[in-house]
Amino acid sequence: MTDRALTFLPLAAGVLAGGLWSAVNLWCLSRALRTWLNPQATPRWRQIGWFLVKFPLLYAAVFGLVQLPGISLVGFGIGFFVVIMAAVFIALKSIKPVHSSVSSHGG
Numbered sequence: 001m002t003d004r005a006l007t008f009l010p011l012a013a014g015v016l017a018g019g020l021w022s023a024v025n026l027w028c029l030s031r032a033l034r035t036w037l038n039p040q041a042t043p044r045w046r047q048i049g050w051f052l053v054k055f056p057l058l059y060a061a062v063f064g065l066v067q068l069p070g071i072s073l074v075g076f077g078i079g080f081f082v083v084i085m086a087a088v089f090i091a092l093k094s095i096k097p098v099h100s101s102v103s104s105h106g107g
Helices: 001-035 046-066 073-093
Strands: none
Touching: 001 046, 001 073, 046 073
16 A cells, blocks of 8 residues: 555544544434423433433543544544534525515515
8 A cells, every 4th residue: 555545544534433423423412302302201211311322422432532543533523524514404404484474674
């Protein structure tokens, strides 16, 4: 392998790790909020369980990932950012416009 390919591997591994971690983080957040805000009674252990998975375990995992020598911190940030921006874009696309009967001319 060439030197260029060897320097690209940690960046690619970082982008993959950051993207996967961000996707799992968003999935756990959606599950935690869904159980917490569910109008039907949800067992308290399930609500606490999702928050325990999301906060201590996922953040300990990211701490361990960025300590690995084969994962670029810049790549991790890029992967994380791409997934977050994709989620924001999808959320904004799903918002329906509100048509108001109030005149925009202020009159």
